[in-house]
Amino acid sequence: MERSQTVTQKFSSFSSSSSSASSREDRPREIDRSRSLGPVKLEKSYGKKERDTETVTIEEDEEERQEEEEVEVVVVVNKEEEVSNVPEEPSEASFGSMSEEVDGFLSFLLSIDDGRDQWPEPPAMPEPTIKKFLDFVEEELVKYESGKDGVSPPANDELVLFDAIDRVAKLTSALSIFSSDTRYNKAMTRASSILRYAMCFLEDEFHSLLEDSKPKKDPGIARPKAKRRPSIGHLHEAIDRCVPPSSEPDLVEFPSTYPPEIIERLRGIAGAVVSAGYATECCQVFTIARHNAFDVALSNLGYEKLGVDDVQKMPWDSLEAKIATWIKVFRQTVEVAFPRENDLCEAVFAGHSTIAYSIFHNFARGVTILLLGFAEAVAMTKRSAEKLFKVLDMYETLRDMVPRIDALLRTESEPDDCSAAHDLTTEVALVGSRLGEAVVAIFCDLETSIKTDMGKNAVPGGAVHPLTRYVMNYLKYACEYKNTMEQVFRDHKTSENPSSQVEDAAKGSSDDSHNPFAIQLMEAMELLHTNLESKSKLYRDPALCSIFLMNNGRYIMQKIKGSTEIHQLLGDTWSRKRSSEMRQYHKNYQRETWSKVLACFKDDGLQARGHVAKPVLKERLKSFNAMFEEIHKAQSSWVVSDEQLQSELRVSVSAVIVPAYRSFLGRFSQYLDTGKKSGKYIKFGPEELENYIDELFSGNPSSMVSRKRT
């Protein structure tokens, strides 16, 4: 009891010191400033306004204010005489001392809270000060509110106000300790009304700060554009040169959140509201405002929400564009929007890490699930070869983003066991594996398309078959994703033969010799090979058949040489095998075409008993000429577009034919009649022959006969 008395004395001494009346002109400068920001017109209409908190209506006008006080007394203020002594306007100094006094009383109440049974009577309460303090806070709130339509009030004012609100909140709960006492109860009611009024208005303020403080656009941060892979929509025509990257719209950034001064104010409000116990409202307003902001940002980035059904029905070229946007948006979301949002949560709810975390987690979860829906839908679309690369891009995006999401959600307190991070990354990984399965299925479909390509028309001139071009370009691009493909195949290729799985396990996954993707690739190459061999049978001329196989073989080899990835995957053994096959084709060609020609130059049968049989010689030359003309006519229309192969072939033909011809002529031309008639049998000089050989495989049918005559 003694203690309580001293406290009361102390309080009354404080209250007397603050009782010096102060006029409106003495109002603290800061308050004046904040007031001047408000539109003046509000003052007059104020009294008529309907408010949620009727009891705390306060008039700006001095005279009305006094009337108002009398009304308020009915509800709020006790009947004690002190009321009449209440100074009309506390000065800044007196507000400070009031606050101190309230704080003193607060800590006193809290100190006795535990042992309050020992207080049959509630301790004396510095009612006048509390009343004055609450009145003052209320008035400040009104002023603040009327001022907020203009320029934002000085931060300092806000801090004072938040501080006062905090004190009101503490007062409300402290007074409730003795709420059975009428006077305490009344004071508590008054305080809780003001607190709620403050909370309503702060909620408004918080909301409008969140909604209206439109961030300025970032001065386009130039980000290095991701390495783009050429799209191969038309591999059949496309062919060997790189398709120039399609022009994509410029990378648009998510808008940044709020300028620092706004974040500062948000932090102030959030702090006051949370410590007053109104966290739920505040979190909801925040969560929803940010959700809506993200939604707007998404559509500004050109992201369109599509249903699973929409995606299934969409033609591929439209879907391809949507995928490109999705990839951009997803990366941006995780790399830019998430960290920013996390920072924002941590800044606004500084000191309340649980709240900040849960808000951010909900945000990240909602956004991720939204974006995953599209990937899921794409994974379900009809498999087709052209989708492989875009699906791979999506797969890589998800794979790359998992650790980032994980890092953002992993809390410092439980770095190893964070179910929130785990749950979300599991969702992402799940959709990723669905895309992975799609990749495997699409790639394995290549086998089917190779097998079913059974055209009955031979490519003219034995040139490279479109299937070869298609398959090789496809494989080349697929192998640009080598690491991803290997990973996807290891993870998602379900072995058709269960026993091979056992082998896998025995060999261990690190064993390079067992690489499901390499095996699949090899299989595709084998199928292509088999298919080409059967296509070569479409040519009636066995020499052309060899040229066809050589052309396609060379094309394949060149592609493999041009891609380290395929080369690595297929291995040297494979290349050696192919090279020796190529040599075999070459030999076959030589044999088929030129062995008959060479037979013309044989000595056998020309010389009988040391004499040269002229008719036979003439016959030989005639048939050589005819044969060569025939070959030239046919084979100059054959196509060998690979320059090196073309020249190899020509050189090898020349190397066999020209010397043999030269030596034949050297040995036998003397036996022919000189003069005009010799031209009848010896149509070509050896050099001429060489020139004609150089016209082979050019794809231009040219008749030497016509040229000869001109």
Add this chain to the structure above:
Amino acid sequence: MPATDFQGSSVPFASIGRSLLSIRRDQVHAVDGHHHDSPGGGAAHDLELEVFQKHVADLFVDLASSPPAAAAADELLSLAWVRRLLDSFLICQEEFRVILFSCSKGQRVLLARPPLDRLLSDFFDRAVKALDVCNAVRDGVDQLRLWRQHLEIALAALNGGRPLGEGQLRRARKALTDLTILILDEKETAGGSILNHRNRSFGRSSKETHHRRTGSGGAAASAGHFRSSSWSVSRSWSAARQLQAIGNSLAVPRGNEVSATNGLAFPVFTMSSVLFFVMWALVAAIPCQDRGLQTHFSVPRNLPWAASITSLHERIFEESKKKDRKNSCGLLKEIQQIEKCSRHLAELLDPVEFPLTGEKDMELKQGVEELVEVCNALKEGLDPLECQVREVFLRIVRSRTEVLECLSKSHNPE
């Protein structure tokens, strides 16, 4: 072949069902006999199909039966009931999958043979549409979570220490008023007009801004703080249209289809109907964009499961026409309770007369108890419901992938 006589002939409507199965049993074996390794395979297969029909029927009879009065928590359209509904769907889906794969073991060709290939791809077209319903419902569950938070605020304010401060009463009232407005708002959307939704979706209109400022914390204004745009569904999406698409031209298999599919046309039809009904019931129960329950649903009465599903359909439809539920944003029992409870409490608190009379305090306490009950039901039910909806989604996707893979492999034999 005897079965060929059967093809093209139309079976009288009344004899469809079990009788058809038995007709088929006599006639189909000649066609498909060579697929069965053992002579008894056909009979076992038929038994399997019948067991499936029977099991589906049992599940829905169970869902349709009114629980004993004590177990009212389980009543039609309660959270618990919706969860049972989804469980039943998952069971059906799983058994359906088993049937497809057990009878096609070693003979994939069967699934890919017309008309079964068409029937299956038809079913999965519907199923894909159902996936969008799942996503929308997931959004709806989020919506319910949001509403629960408002209830929690009211609860926190009213359940605090006694006596209640005026501020606490006002806080509770504001939370409840905000909630009422949110629900009204949702009704506009759910009620059908997409246009309405579009107008209110983004931010506040300038008029509203004005109102908010001058109204200063008035409930009508602050509910705007809690409006959120739908997460996953585009703004033109309509649950009603989606349901129509799912149920579109859902027809009982014809006799020749049954015989040509070794009887599998029936489980496909059964599963399509179950899918359609379950999605319809979800949309009926849970808030989602542009709900509309006026979809045609009829199955021939003589199918074993038809009676219970039809009766459920009728009862839910009746419920939606009741005066107090006509414009509701979801027929879920708990939504009704939320509305009732928050209206009741808001009435008690309006106007706030302070201090509370003893009688009013008692009433308030009672109201709070009801509130606690709803809150708990939501707290316990929403997360598992969301998981189940997700599970339904994943299962549909998985079995679709399996079947389509099977179809494409058989079309391109190796």
